[in-house]
Amino acid sequence: MSRQDINRSGEMEVFVRAVELGGFTAAATACRMTPSAVSKLVTRLEKRLGARLINRSTRRLQLTPEGCGFYERSVAILADMAEAERHASAGEQVAGHIRINTSGSFGNHVFAPLIPSFMALYPDVSLELVHTDRVVDLLEERADVAIRTGPLKSSSLTARKLGTTRKMIVASPDYLRRHGVPSSPAELETHCRIGFSYSRAVEGWPLRLGSQTMTLPAARGIQVGDGEAMRHLALAGAGLARLPAFTVKSDIEAGRLTPVLEELNPGDVEEFYAVYIGQGGPLPARVRTLLEFLRENVRL
Structure with missing residues (x-):
């Protein structure tokens, strides 16, 4: 087959569908082909390029480094072609x-x-x-x-x-009435501190002590998988939480949450x-x- 007879955009589209849908069978359904035809097309494409693009297994397809690069450029090229057609037909x-x-x-x-x-x-x-x-x-x-x-x-x-936001420790007025308002890191140690259950870029709660910054372990009592769950637990009086300022701004203004130890806030941003x-x-x-x-x- 001569180079001019190869439908390279068609090959790219089938290859991208196989990657995005996670298999040849799903790609075959989307492209109105048979799974064997999709498999042969990808094999033919790899042979022409001289590089393995996909490692096959019974469970899933795994892109090789060459496959990742080819996928990313294929997505960009197909998007560019679609955009060119839209521009020509309807602006x-x-x-x-x-x-x-x-x-x-x-x-x-x-x-x-x-x-x-x-x-x-x-x-x-x-x-x-x-x-x-x-x-x-x-x-x-x-x-x-x-x-x-x-x-x-x-x-x-x-x-x-898109921007930055500062972090701050907050608690509900009800929680602070029941457990007291901490005025030092030592007092903070005795409180329930709601933390995340997954690793973060910055682990723990940084606190400024003069010219030094110490880090207090975040979780003591409750761990959660997302920030909104942490906010709702703080609103419910379950403990202290350290959250981005934009998520608690309206709660603080309405009196539902109260900032804690702001004088020790190191001013770090996210x-x-x-x-x-x-x-x-x-x-x-x-x-x-x-x-x-x-x-x-x-x-x-």
Whole structure:
């Protein structure tokens, strides 16, 4: 078969579907092919490229490093082609489905209030919001954008900074009436401190003592898997919690939560980023528009 007879965009589309759907059978259904035809297409593609793209197993497909690179560029190329076709037929239309992965705290307190404005501007876009505090694999979760805190660990991801927020220790007035208001790290040791059940970039609660900073272990009594659960436990009077200021601002203003030991707050901040796959390559108009909307409207 000559090079000009190869449908390279068709191969890319089948390969991307196989990766995103997790198998040849699912890709075959989506592409209206047989599983054996999909398998042969991928094998033919690997032979032509001279590189193994996928390690096959009975349970799942695993991309090789070469496969990861080919997948990312294929996604970008297919998105660029689709965007070019949309531009030629109906202008640069912002339309389609966007899957967003974010923490419950950011989703509820920051993004949810912005959604009506975004949907009013772009009625042809549909949003899928997935809440989790754990760091997910964007490929496995088929997420277009993820909102994350802290430094990136993967060089295949690109990040746009959305802002920063300070952290603060809070408790409900009822809890403080029952257990007293701690006035020192030593007194804080005796209180129930609600912590996270997963590893964090900064473990423990930093406290400023003069020119020094000490770190107190976070969890003493209760551990949770997400920030919103921690906030609700604090509201219920279960213990002290250290949370981003934007998640408790309205609770403090309403008297539902009270800041604790603010004089020992070291002023450390948590950085928030919108993360997506690609290193400056083409993005679908819908994703590019969402990223710009977040940059202009997120206020932490």
